[in-house]
Amino acid sequence: MEHKKRVGVVFSVGGLGDHSFNDSTNEGIKAVEAQGVIVKRVEPANPSEDEMYLREFAENNFDVVVGIGFLMEDSLKKVAMEYPEQKFMGIDMNLDLPNVKSLIFHEKQGSFLVGALAAMVSEGRPVGFVGAAQSPMINAMGEGFAEGARYVDPQIEVVSSYTPGPNPFNDPARGYEIATSMIETQEVEVIYHAAGGTGLGVFQASKEKGTYAIGVDTDQDGFEPGTVITSMIKSLDRVAERELNTILSGDFEAGIEMQNLENGGVRITETPFELGVIGDEKRFREIQEKLISGEIVVEDYRK
Numbered sequence: 001m002e003h004k005k006r007v008g009v010v011f012s013v014g015g016l017g018d019h020s021f022n023d024s025t026n027e028g029i030k031a032v033e034a035q036g037v038i039v040k041r042v043e044p045a046n047p048s049e050d051e052m053y054l055r056e057f058a059e060n061n062f063d064v065v066v067g068i069g070f071l072m073e074d075s076l077k078k079v080a081m082e083y084p085e086q087k088f089m090g091i092d093m094n095l096d097l098p099n100v101k102s103l104i105f106h107e108k109q110g111s112f113l114v115g116a117l118a119a120m121v122s123e124g125r126p127v128g129f130v131g132a133a134q135s136p137m138i139n140a141m142g143e144g145f146a147e148g149a150r151y152v153d154p155q156i157e158v159v160s161s162y163t164p165g166p167n168p169f170n171d172p173a174r175g176y177e178i179a180t181s182m183i184e185t186q187e188v189e190v191i192y193h194a195a196g197g198t199g200l201g202v203f204q205a206s207k208e209k210g211t212y213a214i215g216v217d218t219d220q221d222g223f224e225p226g227t228v229i230t231s232m233i234k235s236l237d238r239v240a241e242r243e244l245n246t247i248l249s250g251d252f253e254a255g256i257e258m259q260n261l262e263n264g265g266v267r268i269t270e271t272p273f274e275l276g277v278i279g280d281e282k283r284f285r286e287i288q289e290k291l292i293s294g295e296i297v298v299e300d301y302r303k
Contacts, residue, residue, distance in 0.1 A: 005064075005248050006038045008057030010050055012069025014169035015043035018197040020217040021169075021236065025068055025091060028240030037248065051075040058083040064247050066240075067093065070137050076100070087252050089243060091236065092137065094302045098254050101247065103239055106260035107137060107194075108144035109291060109298040110232040113261070113268060114192055114214050115148025116287050117230060119156050121212060121277050122189035126157040128182045130175060130202050132168035132195040140301035141194040141216075147298065151287070159186050163198050175201030183209045190214065192232070203228055212277070221271045230272045235265050258300070261292050 009029060011022045026041075033039045040062070042053045050072045057065040058079055066089045067076040073093040080088045080100050088100045095102045118127040129145050131138040146158040161178045163171055175198035182188040183205065191206060192214040193199035199215065200223065206213040207227040215221060215231030222228075239259055246252075259265020272278050290296040 004036065004038050006040070006062045007032065007064045007066060007244065007248075008053075008060075008062040009039060009041045009066045010053045010057070010068065010072065011041065011043045012169075013044070013047060013071055014167070014196045016041075018170060019200065019220065019223070020196045021234075022068065022196075024218040024234070024236040025240050027237035028242075029066070029244065031237075031241045032244045032248070035245075037244075047071050047075070051079060054079040054088075055082070058086045061086075063087065064089055064244065066091070066244070070135065087247060089247065091240065094256060096256055100254055101243060101252065102256040103243060104256060104258055104302065105234045106258060106266055106298070106300055107232075107234065108140040108301055109260055110234070110266040110268070111141040111144030111192070111194075112148035112151070112296075112298045113288060113291060114230060114232045115145035115150075115158075116152045117148075117268070117272060117278060117284060118145070118190040118192060118212075118214060119149040119152035120279050120284055121229065121272070122156070123279070124153065124156065125189035126159055126186055128159040128161070128179070128186070128188040128191040130178055130182075130191060130193040130195055130199070131160070131162045132198060133164065134162050136301050138162070138194050143301075144298060145192050148287075151296070152283075157186075159188055163195055169196030169198060171198045172201035172204070175199055176205045177201070179205035179213075180209070183211050190229070192216070219269050221269050226275065228271075229275060229277050230268045233267050233269065235259065235267065239265060261288070262294075 070092045129142045179202040190212040
């Protein structure tokens with residue numbers, strides 16, 4: 001009897017239904033599942049449960065154990081060192097271990113690009129960033145956004161806010177409150193979020209106030225068409241499917257692999273060009289090409 005491959009997946013805070021990071025990764029996992037692979041999914045109530053679930057999969061000899069999200073990095077590192085024969089895949093984890101395939105994304109580079117776009121759309125008016133709980137990754141996305149905006153307009157005001165609390169990645173009401181305040185009190189014209197499901201509140205506020213928003217991780221342009229003018233996409237679905245198929249075929253190669261604008265692991269949608277909101281599209285395309293070619297260098301925060 002043929003052995004059916006088994007994959008254990010531990011999702012990040014916010015869980016499935018976030019319309020963002022977890023859901024996009026799950027699309028790639030579902031594509032692998034459709035090929036007959038058995039997939040067991042768990043959604044921890046909070047990060048303190050991550051280690052328990054990772055260890056449970058390792059103890060039961062799953063072919064691959066997948067951990068999703070930077071908040072899980074320490075837990076996956078600990079369990080991977082305890083089970084050196086177990087194959088792990090860490091998404092958004094910077095782990096250089098002999099039994100871990102680490103997939104990281106140059107979020108700061110993609111955020112620079114949408115920051116430049118936001119500045120061109122706002123035409124001198126302030127732009128804003130709403131991040132979830134402060135962390136090296138989320139902070140880097142905010143920094144990249146600000147750098148991109150100031151590359152276009154050195155004098156532009158960039159307003160930043162975060163969503164503290166027990167559920168920073170899935171609190172639309174808080175996202176709505178923060179975005180509304182930015183728009184009403186600081187006249188912010190374009191808001192970029194990096195806050196999972198919390199961003200849905202940002203979209204709602206932007207629509208009500210007649211301003212613009214930028215999505216993250218997946219193509220979120222359809223949530224509020226005409227309001228969400230683009231999304232900074234991390235190709236989580238494609239990358240997860242590709243790497244799982246590679247590992248399950250027996251071609252496991254540990255190490256850290258960066259996804260960026262150059263290799264398509266990070267990209268934006270074509271919506272702003274279809275809407276005609278950018279203004280100087282030629283200049284924007286030049287900035288995009290300079291980022292891809294390396295003429296404009298955005299340092300990754302992990303260095």
